[in-house]
Amino acid sequence: MPDSYSNEPKKINVKTLRKFKKEGRKIAVLTAYDFPTAKLLDNAGVDCLLVGDSAATVVYGYPNTLPITMDQMILLCQAVSRGVKRALLIGDMPFLSYQPSEEIAIINAGRFLKEGGVEAVKLEGGLEMVGLIRKMVDFGIPVMGHIGLTPQSVNKFGGYKIMGKTDRQREYLLKSAEAMEGAGAFAIVLESVVPEVARKISESIKIPTIGIGAGTDCDGQVLVVSDMIGLFEEFRPKFVRQYAQLAKIIRDAAGRYCDDVRSGKFPGPEESYEG
Numbered sequence: 001m002p003d004s005y006s007n008e009p010k011k012i013n014v015k016t017l018r019k020f021k022k023e024g025r026k027i028a029v030l031t032a033y034d035f036p037t038a039k040l041l042d043n044a045g046v047d048c049l050l051v052g053d054s055a056a057t058v059v060y061g062y063p064n065t066l067p068i069t070m071d072q073m074i075l076l077c078q079a080v081s082r083g084v085k086r087a088l089l090i091g092d093m094p095f096l097s098y099q100p101s102e103e104i105a106i107i108n109a110g111r112f113l114k115e116g117g118v119e120a121v122k123l124e125g126g127l128e129m130v131g132l133i134r135k136m137v138d139f140g141i142p143v144m145g146h147i148g149l150t151p152q153s154v155n156k157f158g159g160y161k162i163m164g165k166t167d168r169q170r171e172y173l174l175k176s177a178e179a180m181e182g183a184g185a186f187a188i189v190l191e192s193v194v195p196e197v198a199r200k201i202s203e204s205i206k207i208p209t210i211g212i213g214a215g216t217d218c219d220g221q222v223l224v225v226s227d228m229i230g231l232f233e234e235f236r237p238k239f240v241r242q243y244a245q246l247a248k249i250i251r252d253a254a255g256r257y258c259d260d261v262r263s264g265k266f267p268g269p270e271e272s273y274e275g
């Protein structure tokens with residue numbers, strides 16, 4: 001963990017995030033899908049790790065997030081949870097694991113906490129999810145909301161669109177954020193929201209907003225780790241900043257390995273057991 005964080009809380013929880021917002025301290029969130037990466041990100045001081053349903057595309061190679069199942073998500077959560085000590089760990093509820101009924105939603109959210117080892121869940125949707133969020137929170141399941149571009153609704157919207165451009169969208173986003181706060185959500189992801197609207201929402205609620213493609217005025221930021229480290233090359237949204245180019249490093253390393261195997265340079269005496 002960086003030295004500047006040496007006086008920081010040993011463990012982040014939902015209350016810590018609200019305190020960070022009050023203190024004006026920005027919240028750093030990344031996704032994670034496996035044990036070694038989660039351990040590295042946790043050591044680096046990332047405040048929250050989200051086992052995102054983006055795993056559908058960046059781990060499983062599906063064209064969008066719709067196909068990923070509860071069982072696939074739970075396995076990833078289990079691996080990630082073994083690597084995390086400090087960050088708040090959040091599991092992302094996959095498409096149709098919470099929409100059919102409150103009962104199904106609560107059973108599946110419970111699986112995330114009981115089997116997956118996460119401390120909170122995230123679900124997509126605004127005003128229409130408020131009743132469910134209230135019930136989940138009442139039952140002891142912390143919930144993070146997610147409004148703006150909601151990738152599980154890609155077929156409804158006919159693509160991935162920036163949200164908050166029309167008066168109707170702005171009103172829906174603002175009302176959704178306020179209602180979700182009222183229902184007990186501990187934070188809200190704002191994805192691909194016009195920065196001015198994201199700022200307005202962030203100012204009007206006490207729980208933190210976590211932006212992705214929503215400008216600088218959110219209370220925190222989240223990126224898909226595979227985008228942030230330059231591992232996923234299929235597409236790169238405008239809002240991504242690459243802090244490393246791992247795809248190139250891995251490709252180069254694998255190429256050199258192939259050359260060494262084929263030329264007989266690997267293994268050498270130092271990588272072989274003595275008789």
Ligand code: KIV
Pocket residue numbers: 031050051052053054055092189212222223224
């Ligand atoms: O699935 C995911 O990774 C997400 C984040 C991008 C917020 O929902």
